[in-house]
Amino acid sequence: MTSSARHAARRTAVPGDGPGDRRRPDIQGLRALAVGLVVVYHVWPGVLPGGFVGVDVFFVISGYLIIDSLTREVERRGTVDIPGFYVRRVRRLLPAASAAIVATVVLSLVVLEDSQLRRNLGDAIAASLQVANWRFALGPDAYAQATASVSPFQHFWSLAVEEQFYLVVPVVMIAVALLVRSSGLALLPTVATVLALLGAASLTLSVVLTSQAASIAYYSTVTRAWELLLGGLAALALRRLVLTRAASTSIGVVGVLLVLASATTMTTSMPFPGVLALVPVVGTILLLAAGTVERAGGVTVVLGVRPLTWLGDVSYSLYLWHWPIVVGALAVSGPTLGLLGGPVVIAASLIAAWASERFVERPFRRPTLAIPTPARRRQRRHVLLLGGAVTASVTAMGAIPLVVVEMQTSSVSTVASDHPGALALGGAPVPSGVPVAPDPRIALQDVPLVFRDGCISEDITTVDPGRDPRTCHYGDDGSTVQVVLVGDSHAAVLSTPLAALADQEHFEVTAYLRNGCPFTVRAPVGLGDCEAQNDRVLNLLTADPPDVVVVTSMTPFGYREALGWDWESFDAAVAGYTETVEILVDAAIPVVVVRDTPYMPFSPPDCVAAGRACSLTRSAAASQRDPLVEAALEVQGAVVADLTNHVCGPTSCDSVVGNVLVYRDNHLTDTYATTLSQALWTTVGPAIDA
Template identity: 45%
Template sequence: MTQDSTIGTRAKRLDLQGLRILAVGLVIIYHLYPGSLPGGFVGVDIFFVISGYLIVGSLVRELAKTGSIGLGTFYARRIRRLLPASTLVLLGVMVASVVVLPQSRWQEVARDVVASALQVQNWNQAFGSTSYEAAGELVSPVQHFWSLAVEEQFYLLIPLLLLVAAACARLIKRGAESAALWLLLILAAASLIHSIVFSRQSHDFAYLATTTRMWELALGGITALVFSRLRLNSLTQLAAGWIGLAMVLVSAVTVTTTMAFPGYIALVPVLGTVLIIVAGAPGKGVAEFDRFGFSRFLSLRPLTYLGDISYSLYLWHWPVIVFYILLAGQQPGIVAGVGILLLSLVLASLSYHLVEQRFRHGKPATPTGEGNQPPRVQNRSAFALAAGLILLSCLSAAGPWSVVQAKSMQTVSDLATPDYPGALALDTDRNVKVREGVEIIPDPAIAMKDKTRLYRDGCAAYDPAKIDDSMCRYGDPTGTKSLVLIGDSHAGQYLEPLEAMAKTHGWRVRAMVRNGCPFNAAPAASATVTYTNCSSQNAVSLDKILGEKPDRVVISAMTPHGYNESLNWRWESDDVVVDGYEQMIRPLLTAGIKVSVIADNPYPERSIPDCVARNGAQSPECVTVRQQTKDPLLTAAEKLSDVQVIDPTSFFCVGNSCPPVIGNVLVYRDNHLTTTFAETLETLLTKKLALP
C-alpha cells in the first residue's frame, strides 16, 4: 500500500494518484460494508501493481543507466517514506488499546504492533489465523499492515536480484534492462504458479504469504519495462482504460473470501490494473479520444489529492473501524460509516502534511558533487531514524505486554481451599459456601493463557501418522488400567481433571485430541473445503484404540452450533453427525471397551474474560444462555446401548443461566473452559466414571 510518486516515471503520472484512491476506496468500502462489496479487498492487488510499476521500473532504469543500484539510497528512501507515518499509527493503536481494550487483549495487540513494526505482520497473521486456537479472537487493529509487510519483504529482495541479473548479463554481453525483464518474467511465473497451487490448498494462508503475491509486484515492473517501449494509439488506450476498470469492478463485486484467492482469480483485477496503467501512458494518434479516457478522470485534482494521502488513509481507516465496533458493539451503519470515513480522512490529511511530507525528503548533506550535481541526502540518518522508530514501536508494546505478563507469573491459591470451590459451588450434594469478595482466578487478563497442558506438550493436534504411540501419555505410568481421551479441543479441556483422577486410582491416560476434529466419521465442511483429513485420521485412531484395547474411552466434542459460530464449519444435518459418531463408537462397544461421552459445555456468545473485566463477575451481561439444541454426540450415545452419558451442565448453569464465574473461578477463556475451572470438575468426573 505504499507510494512514491517521484520515482518510476520520468514525469509524474497524475492518473496513478487517482488510481490509488480507487484502490483504497474499494478496501474501505469492503471493510465498512463487506456484504455490499465482497471483493473490495482486490484494492490491495491494485496497490501491488502500482507499486511494482513505479518502484521496480525506477530500479531497472537506474540499473540500465548506471550499471548499478544505490542500495543505501533506495532503502533510505523507503524508510523515510514509510516508517514515520506507520509508526505514528502503531503508537496511536497501542495507546488506544490500553485505554479501550481489557487487559486480556493487550498482549495480542502488542504482539501485532511489534510484528508490524518489524514488517512481518503477514506471517504473524498467517500463522495465527490458520490456528484453530485463534478462532474467535479479536480482529487486530493493525492486521492491515500485512500488505505493507509483503511489499517491504519484496523490496528487500528485488534490488539484490536485479544486481545479480545485471552481473550475469555482463558476463554474456547482454543489456541490464533485458536481463531484468527476464528476471521479472521468471519470478512472476514462478510466484503465480505457486499462488495458484497454494491457494487451492490453503487460500487463507496463501492470501497473506509474500511468495503468492510477488507476481503482482513483478507484473507491475514488467508493465513499466514493456510499455515504456510502446506508444499505443488513443483509441486503444481509451478501450484499455474502461475495460481495465470493468475488470476491477467486476472483481470487487463477485470475488469473495471463500474463493481460492489470490491464485488465478487475482489475474482479473491485476490485469485490469495493468490496462488502466497502460491507458494513461504517453500515446499517439487521435487526441480527441483523450477527453473520454478513464485516465483523464483519474487525473482530476480532488482524486489526485486523495491519492497523495492514500497511504495515510489506508493506515488510519482500519484502526478507526475496529475501535468504533469495539466501542459501539455493532457494525457501522450509513451515518456511522460516513463519520468513520471523515475521521479517517482528517487523520490521513494531518498525517500526510505533518509527518509524511516532513520526513520524506531527508536532510541534505553538505554538497560534495561538482558542477550542477544535486546535493546528496544523508542515508545514515535514515537508518538511524528507522532504528529509533522501530525501537519506539516495540517499547510502546513492551509496557502493556509486561503488565499482563506479570499477572501470568503470579501463583494462585490451591484450588482445594474453600475460597475457590469452582464447579463444586453448584454441587447440591455438598452445599458448598462461597466466600464473597475474593479475587477471582484466573485473572481475566490472563484467561487465554489458562489452557490445558496438551498445548505445551505438543499433543493438542494429535496425528496418528506423526505422533509416536509413546507420546501424549498421562496419569499413573505404572497403572494396570488405561483410559483414552479422544475428540477435539473441547475433549482436551478435560485432560487435567481426568489425569488427577487417574493418578489417584492408578490408571494410565492416553490423549488422542486434535483441535477442530471431533471423533466422527462424517467430515465437516466450510464454504470451500471439506475436511476429510479429520475423518480419515479418526479411522486410523479407531484402529489404534482397538489394537490397544483400553479399559475406558472418554469422548467429548464441541457441538455443530459451536463449530458454525467459531469456525463457520458445518455438516449437512445433525443426523449426519449422529451417524458419524455411531460409526466410531459402535466398534468400540463390539470390542468390549467401555465408552463414556461428556456433553459439551454451553457455548458463550461473547468473550467472557473481556465482559468480566469490563462489567464485573456478577454482571448479567456476562451470563451465557443455555442452548436448547440437542448435542448429536449425546443422541448417538442414547441410540447405542451401554454408552455412559456424563452431562456436567448442572455444574455450569443454574436453570438456563450460566454465570461467568462459579465458586470464584472464571469459567471460560474463550469458548473453552479455563483449565483452572476444568480442574474443579474432578470430583464430578470421579463420581460419574466410578473408576475402580
C-alpha cells in the same frame, strides 16, 4: 463487535509506493479503489464480503512500481543504491506509521478493554519492528483472536509483508546485475526469468499452505511475494506496450470487473489466497495495462479523475488510521456501527488521513536537494539513524506498559484448592477473597495444549518426513489403548484435560484438529478443503480403528456469531454429522460426542475486568441447538457427554466459576478446561472399557 467485523481484521492491506505515480494518475485512482474496498469492508462487512482483496491490489501496485524502479536503476548504474533505496523507504513509510502506532497505543491504554491490553501492546511492538505478519501467523492464539475483539494493530501485517519484501528484492536485483555482468546475458530477460521462477515457487507454496495452514498462507511474506513479483513482471512486460484506446477500454473493463467481482463474491470462508487470489491480481494487472495508452479512455479516465487521485494520494494514511478508528468506535458504540456510525467513522478516517498526509507524510517525503555527494551521504546516514531511533522509541512505548502489565499479572497463580473451577458446581468449597485466574488481562493467552505446542497448525493426515512422530500425540506412547480427538478449535479446548487423563490412566491420545473445521462430511458452505481433511481423517480411523473417538464442534449459532459461517440449514448440519458418525460406528469405533459449551453473547474477560457480573441464562444456552448432539442421538453406538452442568449453574452460565474465569472468548480458558478432567472421564472411561 460483529462477527464479520472481527474476522475482517484478517483481510486488510497497505498501499505501496514508487516513482511511477506522477506519470500515471490512474495508478493513484487504482489505489483509491483498493483502499475504498478495504474501508467499506471494515465499516460494513456485509456490503462487500470480499473487500479484503484490496490487499492484492495494493501488493500488485507495489511490485509494479518498486521492481520497475529498481530495474531502471540497474540499467542506469549497473547496480542498486541500497542505502538510497532504504532512505526513501524510511522517509516514505516510517513517519506516518510511527504516528499511527503511537496514537493506537494511547487508544489501547485509554479506550479499549483491559483484557486486550497485553495482546495489543505486544502487537504494537511487532508492528513497529515490521514483523506483525509473523506474530499473527505463528502466534499460539492467532485463530482465537480472530474470533475475539480484534487487535487495532492487526492491519500492520501487510505493511510488514511489504517491508520484508523490500529487504530482499534489492539484493535479488544486485545478484541479477552481477550475473548479467559476468555472463553477458541480457538484463531484462534475466530479471524476468528470475522473477518468474521466484513467483512460481511463492504461488505454489501459497496454494499448498492455503489448504494446510491457512493462517500462515494468509500472513506469510513467502506466500504473498508472488503477488508483488507478478506486479514487477507486469511492469517489465508493459514497458514498450502502447495500446489503442479501444483495447485500453476493453482491458480496463475486464480488469475492474475482476476486481469488483472478487470484492462482491469472495468470502472469508473460501481458501484464500491460493489460486483464488489470481482473480484480483490479474484484474489489477489488466488495469495497469489499460493505462499504457497514448490517449486514455474508459476506466483509465475514470481512475484519473481528481477525487480518486486525491484519495490515492492519502491512501497510505487512510489505511493506517481507518482501522484503529473502526476498532475504537466499536469499543465505544457497541457491536455494530450502523447506518449513522459508519459514515461518521469514514469521515473521521478521511480527516485523519488528510492531516497525516499533509503534516506527517509530505514533509518527510520531499526529495533530497541537489547538494554535494559527501553531504548527501551524511544526510542519508542521519535519516537511517533517525529511523532506527524512531523505531526504538515507538517499540519502547509499547514495551514499557507491557512490562508493567506482565509484572501485575505474573503474581497471580492458580492453586487447585483456591481455584476449584468446575468442581465448585459439584460442591467443592470456594474460598473468598481469591483473585480470579487467569487474570482477565491475559485470558486470551490462556490457550489449550495443542495451541501451545503447535499441533493445531499441523495436518498430521499428510506425510511430512521432517515432522516429529510424536506431534499431536499425548499420554502413554507405549499403551495399546488409543483415543482420538477430532474437531475444530472447540475440540482443541479438550486437549489439555484429555492429555492429563491419558497420563493418569495410561492411554494415548492422538489429535486430528483444525481451526474453523467442524468434523463432518458436510462442512459449512465454502469450506471444501475442510471436508477434504476430514475425509483423510476418516480414512485413517477406519483403516486402523482406535478404541474411542472423542468429537465436538462449535454450534452453528457460534459459527454465525464468531465467523459469519453457516450451513445451508440446520437439518443439513445434522445430516452431515449423522453420516460422519455412522461411518465411525459402522467401523466398530465407539464415539463420544461432547456437547458444545454455550456461546456467550459478550466478552467474559472484559465483563469481569469491568467488575460486572455477566451471565447467560440456562434457557438461552439451551436454545443454541447442537446438530452434532442431535446426530449422535440418532446413531446407535454413539454416546453424548454433556458438560453443560459443569460449566453452568442451575439457572445461569456465569463468567467466573470456582474463582476461575470460564471463557477467554467463545472458547473456555485452559485453566477452566483443566478442571473438567474428571467430568469428561465419566463418559470417556466407560467408552474405553466397553
